[in-house]
Structure formats: structure tokens, C-alpha cells
Amino acid sequence: MTLFAVTRLELRRLFVRPLGWIIAALALAELGWRFALLLQIFLLNQVRLAALPDGPGYTDLVAVRLYSSFITGSPLPFGMIELALLLVPLLTMSTLASERSAGTLPLLFSTGLSSSRILLGKYLAVLIWLALWLLLALAIPVSLAHGVTLDWGKLAAATLGTFLALAVLGAIGVACSAFASHSAVAAVAALMISLALNCINLGAQLAGINNGFINWLAMSTHQETLLRGLVSSADVVWFLLAITVALALGTQRLAADKERD
């Protein structure tokens, strides 16, 4: 299928560009350092926590906190989701904007592929890259599974929540790249939209507004439930809806390219 030919081409481009490797290396180094600190804090408090009847364990205080700082209330900044807010726009900025500036986008159109399939092919490549990144990050807390008691269900729900958040950020990045003629513009636009979507409820609360719709609109609201180990279909649907809206807008913009000279 030619959709996978687009995915394969984009993956190749992602893996040969130094930026992808630099992003992955920096992010994993930061997560490794964060893990070591979280583990140290956990070990210092282990005896006190063990005395509590329903006290949090390794999964709550180390594994899940690796994924997010903002939502889990971790004392250390920059969990995986906060890093992704900054790094995913850098990863996705070139997916379509660079095709447009290099003049290779018409070549893709000439293969008879529809705009939606071109965009979907690109998005799949980004999703594969993000899934690999998440798997490597997941391997860090799981590496101690033989020595600690892991709550596999809670970890699976938190991993799903993180994956869905990454998928939304990837979709926003690809859509912004479809709208932009320059990669840098795509990166800035994706960063602004991602930050706004993640923190819109916080901003509203700071302004004294506590609105149910604004809370529902914020990505962090839906991530929070999943990071607590609760998989709700309403939250999963929100993520799927956000991905669909971003990809549909990106497809519309890409289709317009085929109509104009």
C-alpha cells in the first residue's frame, strides 16, 4: 500500500536527520536523571510510606511520575509529557512544511495519493517514532520490576494516557506543518497550540473562571484520570476526537494545495 510507502519514506527522513536523534538522546537522558532522583526520594520515604494502609508505592511515586510532573504533582520538573510539549513540535515541524518548501509535495500528489492518505502516512511515521520513544522511557521503571512491586494495571493505564497525549501532540504538529511553508513557523504554531490545549483550564482558573467546558477542553483533565490508573472511555474518545480534528484540518489544508497553482 502506498500509504505505507509514505510512512516508510517519512520514517527514513526522521531517522537520518540528526535532530530526531538529538531530541531522543536529550529526552532519554533527562528521563533517566529524573528516574534516579524520583527513586532516591522514594527510597528515603519508603519506611514511612510502608506504615500507611493505602500508601502510594513505586508505581505512583516513581513510574507514573516519570510521565508527568504537572499532573502528578511531582517535585521535579519536566516529565515525559512536559518534554513532549517542547520536543514533538520540533520533530513534526518538517513533515509537510519542508516538503512544501523543497517542492517535493507535488511529487507526492502525482502518485495519485489523496491528501488524507499523504497526511495519514506522515502521521503514522511520527506515531511510530513517538511509540518507540515511549517504549524506551517505559523500559526505565520496568527495569526494576524484579525488585519492586509494580501495579501493572495502573502503569498500563498511565502508559496509555501518555501515548494518547503524544498522539494528540503529534497530530497537532503534523497539522501545523501542513499549514506552514516554513518548518520554524510550524514548530512555533504547534508549541503554542499544544501549550494552550494542555493548560487552558489552569489559565482560566488563574483568571478566576472555573468552567466545566474549559476543563473538558484541556488535555490535562483527561490525562489526569488515566495517570491515576482509571481508563474511561469518555477520556479516550476526547483524545481520538482531538486527533481526528487536527488531522482533518491538516488534510483540508493539504487538499487546497492541489487546487491552487
Place this chain on the structure above:
Amino acid sequence: MSDLTLRLEAGQVLGLLGVNGAGKSTTLAMVAGALRPDRGAIRLQGRDFLEQPELARQAIGWLPEAAPLWPELTVREHLEAHGRLRGIAGVRLDEARDAVLERLELKNLSRRLAGVLSQGQRQRLGLACAMLHRPALLVLDEPANALDPVQVVALRALLRELADAGTAVILSTHQLTEVTAVCDRVAILHEGALRHDAPLPADQHAALEKNFFDIAMAGRAQAA
């Protein structure tokens, strides 16, 4: 573009001439399936590929102006990516890739990144990508750009060879000599309209030159 009708037979080489902005590249982009016309039909072997865009994938090869490439991919990776996008894979792709690398003298550049190729090499790679899947129709926008005289002669020979094998070729160029050297037919576009479409006359170059300048100068006089 307005009311443009062109018909091309298998094995024919059509030269598309016109001054800058005449609509040559736009026409070729529409024929190649990269740009969608507001109305009309583009038929390939009797089938409308605006209705069935997947026909274009296998039957058309396109070299746009200035041969756009992915700078981070090697020559070999370009050919493989183009092959997969055109629906060929496996042994067929390997054979097709090796054949065009050989035919366009790119074999010793196969592991070089496209971003560091010279203009002439880029143009040859673009042409290799366009003809990789042996399309029935080859659409070439200024293919001789940046080629040295030896490569230009080799390109003419290649186009004649492809035409003799049954490939239809549309060739857009500014060079009248290019048209007289390889084309069976010539079409002249001016301000988005077809002004001339006929087989090349027997006295070729002089007649073509007269026709072309008559159309171009009449257009300018009208504009003035």
C-alpha cells in the same frame, strides 16, 4: 489555463513551447496529477485519471522543473522511495532501480546524498525517478536544465529510445533546438491558451522559430 485540448499517441514526443508564464508548468503539473483542474478531463489510455487517480501512479512519470529532491536521502533511497510510491516493490524494484542507475550513469553516485549533488546530477536523478516504473507517459519540465552538452545529447538519445519503445513523452522547454532535435509534434502555449499544435514541419527549425515568435510577439503587442 483555458480550453486546452491536446492528444498524444503512444511513441510520440510532444514539445511544449511558450514564453515564461505561458502555462507550460501548470499544464504539465495537471497532466502529472499534481494539480487539479477546475473543469475538464484528462484521459489516459481512454480512462479519466481525475476520477481514478491511482492510474496516474503507474502510468505517468513526472520530472518537475528544477527536480525537487529530499536532500537527506541518498540517490538509491530516492529511487526506492519513488518505486514504492508508484506501487513497485521487491525484486521488480531492485531491477528497475539498477537499470535506471546504469542508464543514467548514476551508479557511482548511488550512495551519495541528494543534498550534495550538482545541478546536472540532480536533474539526472529526477529523470531516473520519473522513468523508474516505465510509465506509458513521461512528463518532463525543462529536462535539459543544468545538463552539459554531452548530457544533453545523451538525453535526446534516451528520449528517442523511450519513444521508439512506445512511451509517449511531453517535453516542456525554452530551447527551440531541443524541440527540433527530438520532438515529432509541437504545441505552443501563450497566456494559458493553446495557439499552435501540429506535427513539426519539414524545414523544422526556421518554420518553428517563425511560428513561435509570431505568437509571442503578437501577444506582447496586444498587451502593450
